Amino acid sequence: MLTGYMAHSLNGDAHLTKALIPDFPVGSRRLTPGAGYLKSLTAENVELVAEKITEVFPKGIKLADGRLVEVDAIVCATGFDVSFVPRFPLIGEYGNLQDIWRDKLPAAYMSCMVPGMPNYFSKLPLGVLFLRLDQTNNSHSIPRSKCTYRSRQRPNHYRTSRQIYYQSDPEMPTRAHNICATDS
Amino acid sequence: MRPTPDAVDDYSEHITTFMPRTAWSAPCSSWFKMGKVVGPVTAVHPGSRIHWFHMLESPRWEDFEWRREHRNRFRYLGNGFSTKEAEGEDATWYLDAPDALW
Numbered sequence: 001m002l003t004g005y006m007a008h009s010l011n012g013d014a015h016l017t018k019a020l021i022p023d024f025p026v027g028s029r030r031l032t033p034g035a036g037y038l039k040s041l042t043a044e045n046v047e048l049v050a051e052k053i054t055e056v057f058p059k060g061i062k063l064a065d066g067r068l069v070e071v072d073a074i075v076c077a078t079g080f081d082v083s084f085v086p087r088f089p090l091i092g093e094y095g096n097l098q099d100i101w102r103d104k105l106p107a108a109y110m111s112c113m114v115p116g117m118p119n120y121f122s123k124l125p126l127g128v129l130f131l132r133l134d135q136t137n138n139s140h141s142i143p144r145s146k147c148t149y150r151s152r153q154r155p156n157h158y159r160t161s162r163q164i165y166y167q168s169d170p171e172m173p174t175r176a177h178n179i180c181a182t183d184s
Numbered sequence: 185m186r187p188t189p190d191a192v193d194d195y196s197e198h199i200t201t202f203m204p205r206t207a208w209s210a211p212c213s214s215w216f217k218m219g220k221v222v223g224p225v226t227a228v229h230p231g232s233r234i235h236w237f238h239m240l241e242s243p244r245w246e247d248f249e250w251r252r253e254h255r256n257r258f259r260y261l262g263n264g265f266s267t268k269e270a271e272g273e274d275a276t277w278y279l280d281a282p283d284a285l286w
Contacts, residue, residue, distance in 0.1 A: 028210035082215035084226065106226055107196045109187035109247070110239060118186040118251070 002026055009038035016041055019050035092117040191247035202230040 003021055010016040020038070022029075041048050049069065055062035060070040084106045090097040094116040108114050112121055203209050203225040208216045217223040229236040268275050277284065 022212065024212035025207045025210040027207035028212045029214040029216070079219070082219040082227075084218075105196075105224060107192055109192050109195055111229060111236075112240070113187050115187055115189055115192045 006038060009042075011042045013042060015050075016048055019048055090117070090120075092120070185248045185250050187247055188249055191244075199230045200224065 006021050007017050010020065020041075040046060049063065051067070052064040053061050054064050056074065057068070060068060061074070062068055083101070085098050085101045088098075092114070094100060097114065097117065100116075108122070114120055114122060206225070208214070208225045208228060211222050213219055213221045216225050216227045218226055229239075231239070266275075267273060268277065
């Protein structure tokens with residue numbers, strides 16, 4: 001069905017369909033949703049070049065088949081860092097997360113915590129694993145708010161004691177008041 | 185608080201077992217597999233979107249190690265009163281709303 005849709009959008013052009021319709025299963029890479037994107041490639045003033053680039057020269061680009069393409073500007077879109085290595089040092093119980101995740105398969109807990117990183121809750125864009133970008137919403141914040149709430153207030157009986165307050169310790173009323181505010 | 189190493193291992197093992205049956209594992213370079221053509225799927229949740237919501241709805245507290253700020257875990261019980269009994273609060277809310285806990 002998608003192959004048919006793509007071929008139709010590309011006006012059945014043999015060159016375009018060969019270059020653009022993939023041979024791997026749907027979903028193994030994210031779909032390109034852009035409405036009108038494929039259609040735009042069929043416009044008269046657009047040319048899709050799938051040949052490899054061997055050289056950039058002052059007037060343009062040289063292709064593997066020897067052809068020279070003269071251009072005014074070159075925009076590089078050659079990829080990006082798709083690893084989960086944090087962009088800055090993050091030192092935990094097992095060392096720097098940059099080193100750990102660069103050397104080993106990244107591991108995390110339920111897309112929100114990292115082993116050896118107490119009280120570190122992750123969300124986009126730092127070292128978030130197993131999180132689908134298109135699904136980020138408030139639901140993802142629920143366990144985190146529960147966790148921070150719980151770890152800040154007291155480690156036990158999150159549900160049974162949230163209305164308790166007052167303590168001879170002067171610091172407690174304020175903290176206990178937060179408990180109620182959190183749950184309102 | 186921190187997740188225990190065996191909880192993280194179990195979660196990773198489940199993902200490793202689950203992912204090969206999905207289209208994400210098919211051979212094509214993608215960020216699902218850290219940019220590799222063939223490799224372990226690391227970037228997505230092992231399941232559907234709604235499945236993921238359900239997973240996160242109920243934290244598994246037993247998977248965490250806790251370090252307390254104070255020695256006695258029941259310190260928060262304080263002087264034994266509830267905020268419902270503070271001035272201006274409704275201490276008998278349950279008469280009007282018997283199903284409401286708080």
